[in-house]
Amino acid sequence: MLASVTIAPLNHLLRGESWARKRLQPCAGKTARFRVPPFLDLALTVQASGELSPASTAAPNDAVFTLDPGLLPRLLACDEDAYREIRVSGDSAFAEEILDIGKNLRWDVEQDLSAAIGDILAHRVVRTGESLMRWHTGTIRNVSQTLLEYLTEEQPLLARPPDMHEFINEVNALRAKVANLEIRVKALTNQLL
Template sequence: MLASVAIAPFNHLLRGESWARKRLQPCAGKTARFRLPPFPDLALTVQASGEISPAAKGTPDDAVVTLVPGLLPRLLARDEDAYREIRISGDSEFAEEIIRVGKNLHWDAEQDLSVVMGDILAHRVAQAGQSLVHWHTDTIRNLLQTLMEYWTEEQPLLAKPAKLHEFIREVDALQNEAAHLEQRVNALAAK
């Protein structure tokens, strides 16, 4: 039941993107298991149409895709580095094809909303949604910047990058001086 609810949005996106279904059709009959601890695993089977369905109970996995906790929000935000952190086991070509399709699927919310509320209102709602996302992103960035400044200036909990680099240079110089001193002591001891 839960799998069917989770799969419906993906199939909706696939129906709107014929290129994605065509890319998945050669994988028909293959099953991929998605692991996102602590959530239950989600096993999907690719259908001949290129859409996906819940895997039948007991179906062996052709590929297992594991997402570490905290990776899903980065993937939803289209963070390119996050895709490199996905762990794959089994048929890697199949899993990478699914990831590639998922990475390039885009939801045209405005198009879907226009069916329900008309073109003009859908356009305005989509713009408001984008503005809200940008506002949240800017707010989070500003909050992080403020916290960083507070922790480096007001309540020094973190070191400033320049001070950290200076400290590292000083430690390196001290190590070099200690190595030179050890060589001189060894040379004097040898005499």
């Protein structure tokens, strides 16, 4: 059941990006298994059309992708560094093809909306959504900076970075002095013996 829920949106994206289907066509018949322990274990087979279908239970895994659950939000946010943290085993050429397509596959929301509500309204809805996201991230950034400033300046519960650097430098200087003192004490002890 999970496979059918997952495959429909993936195939929708692939239908919108003909380049991705063309790149998957030479991989027809190969199976990729995606594991997100303990939540997901999904095997998909590439069809001759370049689209995906649920893999049969007897199909061998050509490539296995294991992801930590914390990677999913980063992958959805198009964080390319997250792709390096996916553990891959099996056919490396097939796996690299899947990962490269995953990095470059984008959902054209505006095109899908335009079919339902028209081009102009779809364009405005998407631009409004983008503006809302920029406002949202800007607001979060401003609130976090204000909170950090409050906790370091007004109600000092956190140390300011310059104070921390000064403390670290003082600790390092003290460590060097203790090392020198230890050397001197050993030298004096050796003289007395």
